[in-house]
Amino acid sequence: MTSLYLLIPLSLLLLALAVWAFFWAVSNDQFDDLDSPAHRILFDDDLAAPPSRRRAKAPAERDEPRR
Template sequence: MAILYILIPLSLILLAIAVRVLIWAVRNDQFDDLEGPAHQILFDDDEDRIPPEARQHTEQTSCQRDRNDPE
């Protein structure tokens, strides 16, 4: 029975922390755009990270693939 004197306040403290974190997340706009990051991976924005030498090689390779593609 004595353990209840420890568990009840401990559970109330954990509940208060969880509510506080939820309120913080809502106030800091953590739930505003749920679909944006999922669609963002579809955009091709890697060209800024590719060095110019490698970019030229990639363009040449894609042109060669286009010529060999029998569509």
């Protein structure tokens, strides 16, 4: 029974801390947009790879052995 005198105020303190943390998170926009970061990885990048500036070599100019 004497442990209840310690545990009840301790649980109320932890409850108050959890409520404060929740309202702090809401006021600092932590729950503003939960879906976009998870879906952002699925979208392709808008920037395309730059085209190569070297022109393709003709088959005679390549460094391959002749057959």
